[in-house]
Amino acid sequence: MTSKDDVLSVSVWRQTDDETGTFQQFDVPRQESQTVLDIVSYIQQNLDSTLTYRFACRVGMCGSCAMMVNGEPRWTCRTHVQKAAVDGKLQIAPLRNLPVIKDLVTDMDPFFDKWTKAEGVHHPSATRHDAIVPVDTTTAQRTIANEGIECINCAICYAACDTVSGNGDYLGPAALQRAWTLVNDERDGGHETVLDAVSQNDGCHNCHSMGSCTHYCPNELNPMKAIAGLKRETAKSWLKW
């Protein structure tokens, strides 16, 4: 016989059509060290096989299992139910600020399209015929570049960002942090191109520095600081005119 403490009351977002959906209630048995992803997997495997969700590595590396948990964006594979549940209840929804494909799966295209729009791609500065230039990992600039390279593209910062909510075209914290990393990477040959890309209508200057990106980043990165760096560099280049 199970007691109230042995069962978790979980409401999960179910997409009914392209535009709307509703929360469906499930009772899931509690287990020790249970993660939110474990809960979703349990529901899909034991209670409703039509539930759609996305995950891959289960260890916080791939960035594919992010969802809204009790209204906050989290990487579900590394979020313990014990910490996320409020009064024995859990609400799980798809990531905010992205179109929903089905249930807990969002369309990540807008998120990755913005990485490209922010010129978050490699701009070669040498050819394969050139000698490999060693990178000095102790310089101040390399230290700044290193601060952003652990991003796993989970889109938690993007879901947390109220500026993205208000302005759907805004490039968002992840793409801008990538841009800032490239600006500080001596191997990248497109610094001007990147600064130009983030200075357009929906670029870094729309950030209100509210800091939700930094607050929620599961890897404890600081996109807000990266965006401030971009604002500083672009302002400097503007004043040089």
Place this chain on the structure above:
Amino acid sequence: MLNLRLYMLQRLTALVMVPLVIGHLAMMIYAIQDGLTVGEILQRTQGSVAWFCFYGLFVVAVSVHGSIGFRVILHEWANLRGRALDLVTLATGIGLLILGSRAVWAVTFAELAS
């Protein structure tokens, strides 16, 4: 919606407004210590190139700064975009400039010009 040019214009006008706001508040507090009439205000401002420049610059800075800020609010809260957003931004800036300029002119040179 906010590109580098608009961002810099808003920041630079903010920079201009900081001493002007402090000067304006300090002057207001100083001037009303013993009560002040309209006549006394006009006596000090009429014909004054210094006050004309002080508040004239203030009005220009406010017009640029305010219209860009209003643009952000309209875009994020009212989903206004594209040409409509540009036009409303421009209209707001021009509107503030006209209203402010009229006030500055009225207390400095209007009486003398008529």
